Amino acid sequence: MIRRGFLTLAATSILSFGFVTAPALAGEGLTLAFIPQENPDKLLGDIKKISAFLSEKIGAPVKGFVTFDHAAAVEALRNGDADISFMGALPFVLAEAEIGAVPLLSEIYRGAPTYKGRVFVRRDSGITSLEGLRGKDIAFADPISESGYLFPLDLFVQQGLVEDPSKADSFFRRTFFAGGYQQAMQAMASGLVDAATASQYADLLLTPEQQSEVIWLAETAPLPSHVVIARSGIDADLQARFVAAMLSLNQPENAAYLKYVYGPDGYVVSDPEVFEPIRAAARRYGFMK
Numbered sequence: 495m496i497r498r499g500f501l502t503l504a505a506t507s508i509l510s511f512g513f514v515t516a517p518a519l520a521g522e523g524l525t526l527a528f529i530p531q532e533n534p535d536k537l538l539g540d541i542k543k544i545s546a547f548l549s550e551k552i553g554a555p556v557k558g559f560v561t562f563d564h565a566a567a568v569e570a571l572r573n574g575d576a577d578i579s580f581m582g583a584l585p586f587v588l589a590e591a592e593i594g595a596v597p598l599l600s601e602i603y604r605g606a607p608t609y610k611g612r613v614f615v616r617r618d619s620g621i622t623s624l625e626g627l628r629g630k631d632i633a634f635a636d637p638i639s640e641s642g643y644l645f646p647l648d649l650f651v652q653q654g655l656v657e658d659p660s661k662a663d664s665f666f667r668r669t670f671f672a673g674g675y676q677q678a679m680q681a682m683a684s685g686l687v688d689a690a691t692a693s694q695y696a697d698l699l700l701t702p703e704q705q706s707e708v709i710w711l712a713e714t715a716p717l718p719s720h721v722v723i724a725r726s727g728i729d730a731d732l733q734a735r736f737v738a739a740m741l742s743l744n745q746p747e748n749a750a751y752l753k754y755v756y757g758p759d760g761y762v763v764s765d766p767e768v769f770e771p772i773r774a775a776a777r778r779y780g781f782m783k
Contacts, residue, residue, distance in 0.1 A: 522554065522555070523549075523554045523555035523556060523557065523732075524548075524552070524554065524555075524556050524557070524577045524578055524728075524732065524736060525556075525557050525558070525559070525575065525576050525577050525578075526541070526545070526556065526557070526558040526559075526576065526577070526578050526579065526580070527558070527559060527561050527566075527567040527570045527571065527575075527576035527578070527579040527580075528541055528558055528559070528560050528561070528567075528579070528580055529560075529561055529563060529564055529567050529579075529580065529581055529582075529636075529674070530560055530561070530562070530563070530673060530674045530677075531635075531674045531675045531676065531699075531756060533676060534560050537560055538560060540753070540754040540755070541558035541559070541560070541754070542558075543751070543754045544558070544751055544754040544755055545557055545558050547739075547748075547751050547754075548736065548739050548740075551735075551738075551739035551742060552732070552735045552736055552739050553735070554732060554735070556736075559576075561579075562673070563636050563637075563638075563671075563673055563674075564581055564582065564584075564585035564636050564637075564638045564639060565585070565636075565637070565638055567579045567581055567585065568581075568585055568588060568589045568592070568593070568595075568638075571589060571593060571595055571723075571725040572589075572592070572593045572725070574725070576725070577724060577725055577728050578598070578722060578723065578724045578725075578728075578736065579722070579723055580720065580721075580722055580755065580756065581720065581721065581723060582636075582638075582639050582640050582641065582642075582720050582721070583640050583717060583718040583719075583720070583721060583769055583772045584638050584639060584640035584643075584644055584772055584775075584776060584781070585638045585639070586721050586723050586769065586772075587769050587772050587773045587776055587782070588638060588776065588781060588782055589723060590723075590769075591773075591776075591782045591783075592782070593725060593726070594725075594726040595723045595724065595725055595726065596723060596724050596726065596766075597721050597722075597723050597764035597766055597769070598721075598722045598723060598724055598733070598736075598737055598740075598763070598764055599721065599722040599737065599740055599741070599761040599762065599763060599764055600718065600719050600720070600721050600722075600761065600762055600763075600764045600765075600768075601719040601720045601721070601756070601758035601759075601760075601761060602719065602758055602759045602760045602761065602762060603695065603719055603758045603759055604695075604759065605759060606716075606719070607718065607719050607762060607768070608716035608717060608718060608719055609641065609693055609694055609695065609716070609717060609719055610641065610693075610694040610713045610714050610715070610716055610717060611640065611641030611642065611645045611646045611691060611692065611693060611694065611713065611714040611717065612641075612646065612691070612692065612693070612694045612696075612710040612711075612712070612713045612714070613627075613646050613649065613689055613690075613691055613710060613711045613712050613713075614679065614682055614689060614690045614691070614692065614696070614697065614708055614709070614710050614711075615627075615682065615688060615689045615690075615708070615709060615710075615711060616682065616683065616685070616688075616707055616708060616709075617706075617707050617708060617709050618707070619688060621688065621689070621711070622711070623711060624649060624650055624653055624655060624711055624712055625653070625655060626711075627665075627666065627688060627689050627711075628655070628665055628666075629665075629666070629667050630666060630667055630687075630688035630689060631666065631667055631668045631669075631670070631686075631687040631688050631689075632666050632668075632669055632670070632687055632688065632689040632690065632691065633669075633670045633671075633672045633677075633678040633681040633682060633686070633687040633689070633690045633691075634646075634647070634669065634670065634671050634672065634678060634690075634691050635671070635672060635673075635674055635675050635677070635678045635690075635691060635692050635696075636671060636672075636673065636674065637671050638781070640717050640772055640775075641691075641692065641693045641694075641714065641717055642674075642675060642678060642691050642692045642693065642696075643659075643671075643691060644659065644775060644776075644779065644781075645714040645715075645717060645775070646691035646712075646714060647659050647662060647691070648714070648775070648779075649712050649714065650662070650665065658779060659779055660780075668687075670687060672690070675692040675693055675696040675699055676696070676699040678690040678691065678692050678696070679692055679696050679697065679699055679700055679708075680699075680700070682708070683700055683704045683707065683708060689711075694710075694713060697710075717771075717772070718768045718769055718771075718772060719758075720756070720758075721764055721769075722740065722761070722764075737763070740761050741761055741763075743755070743760060743761060744760040744761065
């Protein structure tokens with residue numbers, strides 16, 4: 495079972511960015527929920543551009559909004575405030591178990607349908623190992639992020655430094671959920687915390703100067719790339735047109751629009767089986783049965 499109370503509470507934060515649309519009725523259009531992996535103000539501009547592109551391709555209205563975090567995106571799907579969402583593999587498997595969400599498309603990034611989570615620190619911190627973070631402050635990206643929380647924290651479990659994720663405070667001085675990759679990385683790079691966990695590519699969200707000042711200590715095994723998911727009950731023809739429109743981003747003449755959906759190399763149709771390691775970890779650590 496998902497931590498339902500947390501997800502419900504998080505859903506109230508959808509209003510945080512002031513860009514909420516009414517739920518779309520099947521056959522009349524689509525509402526997309528985006529998570530704030532990067533600066534929300536920039537993301538709002540991106541949403542307008544990709545929504546216009548998709549509306550033209552699909553032949554139906556497409557609208558979008560930014561949620562507070564992954565949990566709020568799942569709740570938006572549950573409540574019908576969104577039809578489709580872009581998210582990580584862990585929130586997807588939770589949404590799959592809880593509300594019957596289905597995977598539509600998976601990102602290709604740097605030529606692969608997988609990526610890794612990393613533990614980042616500042617180069618001048620003097621910290622050279624996970625053990626060196628004992629008694630330090632760490633910023634996680636999101637409480638239901640596979641690369642920004644669960645799997646990097648599992649590295650500490652594997653080394654016997656943390657018993658399980660619920661007991662992380664016994665190792666770190668303080669832990670924070672920053673709300674996204676960029677927010678966690680900025681907190682670390684600016685010295686607000688000692689370490690951050692995020693995607694292996696999250697350092698690219700920093701300035702070039704900051705990138706040169708950041709190193710990583712450890713990385714996870716390959717994880718399924720971020721996924722585009724749909725709630726159950728969407729009009730089948732509308733969903734198929736959405737998938738076709740998204741796959742058209744792989745064509746050279748449309749590739750410029752990829753930067754408005756988090757900047758992958760492209761998309762492929764999702765294979766539900768690749769998420770099994772994520773489902774297993776979610777069950778192991780009590781995120782679901």
